[in-house]
Amino acid sequence: MLTVFCSPSRYTQGSNATLSLGKEMATLGLAGPALIVAGKTAIAVLSDAWRLSLEEAGFAYQVCRFGGECSLSEIERVKREAHDLGARVIIGAGGGKVLDTARAAAADLDLPVVNCPTVASSDAPCSALSVIYTDGGAFLQYRIYGKNPDLVLVDTQVIAQSPPRLLVAGMGDALATWFEAKTCVEGNIRNMRGGGSSQSALALAELCYRILLRDGVDALAALQNQSPTPALERLVEANTLLSGLGFESSGLAAAHAVHNGLTAVPQTHAYFHGEKVAYGVLVQLILEKKGQPLLEEVLDFATRVGLPTTLAALGLADMTDEMLDQIAVRSTAPGETIHNEPFPVQPQMVAGAIRAADALGREWQRKRRGLQPR
Numbered sequence: 094m095l096t097v098f099c100s101p102s103r104y105t106q107g108s109n110a111t112l113s114l115g116k117e118m119a120t121l122g123l124a125g126p127a128l129i130v131a132g133k134t135a136i137a138v139l140s141d142a143w144r145l146s147l148e149e150a151g152f153a154y155q156v157c158r159f160g161g162e163c164s165l166s167e168i169e170r171v172k173r174e175a176h177d178l179g180a181r182v183i184i185g186a187g188g189g190k191v192l193d194t195a196r197a198a199a200a201d202l203d204l205p206v207v208n209c210p211t212v213a214s215s216d217a218p219c220s221a222l223s224v225i226y227t228d229g230g231a232f233l234q235y236r237i238y239g240k241n242p243d244l245v246l247v248d249t250q251v252i253a254q255s256p257p258r259l260l261v262a263g264m265g266d267a268l269a270t271w272f273e274a275k276t277c278v279e280g281n282i283r284n285m286r287g288g289g290s291s292q293s294a295l296a297l298a299e300l301c302y303r304i305l306l307r308d309g310v311d312a313l314a315a316l317q318n319q320s321p322t323p324a325l326e327r328l329v330e331a332n333t334l335l336s337g338l339g340f341e342s343s344g345l346a347a348a349h350a351v352h353n354g355l356t357a358v359p360q361t362h363a364y365f366h367g368e369k370v371a372y373g374v375l376v377q378l379i380l381e382k383k384g385q386p387l388l389e390e391v392l393d394f395a396t397r398v399g400l401p402t403t404l405a406a407l408g409l410a411d412m413t414d415e416m417l418d419q420i421a422v423r424s425t426a427p428g429e430t431i432h433n434e435p436f437p438v439q440p441q442m443v444a445g446a447i448r449a450a451d452a453l454g455r456e457w458q459r460k461r462r463g464l465q466p467r
């Protein structure tokens with residue numbers, strides 16, 4: 094098996110980076126017209142910077158407002174707009190689903206793609222894949238492309254103004270990277286690009302975990318002042334770049350499969366990808382029979398930043414056995430990354446681990462409340 098490592102062609106991050114968007118695109122040899130697929134907030138926050146930056150660099154562009162779901166029908170709609178404009182590059186600006194949609198449309202049209210995440214809520218921006226959902230929000234499929242984005246540009250001044258819960262969700266997604274990467278590497282599993290994992294990818298995944306533990310709480314505090322700090326810069330890099338490179342070039346395992354399982358019940362649809370993934374991390378560590386010190390390290394981190402550690406925190410306080418069964422069956426569907434675990438995984442094992450994670454999380458919360466001064 095050949096070792097394969099992949100990444101975006103260029104990653105640019107910093108306060109007010111949007112003002113350099115046109116220059117960065119020109120450096121890569123990209124040309125307009127550009128179709129900007131953007132969410133409502135991105136349009137409100139970034140329109141002025143786009144005008145300054147893109148016009149200065151000579152890019153004609155048009156903004157296409159995102160419909161809300163990365164679904165097959167939304168991808169087709171964006172493709173029609175790009176086609177009508179004669180777009181030569183697609184820019185996605187917004188959350189993970191906007192970027193996934195921009196990537197899917199660009200890949201279908203064989204156009205370069207630029208990703209400008211306005212939140213650090215997942216590791217999607219750097220990847221060469223989209224997660225496609227139904228129009229109703231249930232997980233449908235992964236779509237994998239030949240190449241990663243041409244440019245990922247992260248404006249940390251914008252991230253500093255984003256909702257704290259989204260940054261925390263990004264930490265949940267990033268929390269899984271090191272554990273899933275290790276499982277894949279130890280099992281000699283092919284990574285998302287069909288190759289073997291490199292030491293580089295594994296090292297980045299580990300660095301990602303270390304930055305979360307060290308900077309997670311401080312980075313969150315920076316959002317209160319809506320101003321980037323060194324801790325926020327490091328954390329955004331961990332959530333976006335390190336987690337993205339780590340998962341793609343090493344692989345996914347149980348945590349993301351459990352996330353996909355959780356989307357099978359509508360009660361979890363109000364929760365973010367990373368929030369469900371964080372719960373999936375606990376489930377994975379239990380399935381892998383990891384020791385108490387590691388579980389406590391993860392529980393402590395999750396609690397301090399506000400990631401869910403119980404079913405109630407994912408809208409599943411009243412989960413029935415039928416719902417649990419549905420989640421467990423979906424988590425272990427053929428082709429799911431849970432089968433990258435080094436042992437056969439049956440639905441009933443996952444169901445047991447989902448209940449066990451909840452018991453552990455509730456016990457942790459109870460102890461923690463007991464420890465707090467009255």
Ligand SMILES: [Zn+2]
Nearest residue numbers: 215216266370
């Ligand atoms: Zn993820």
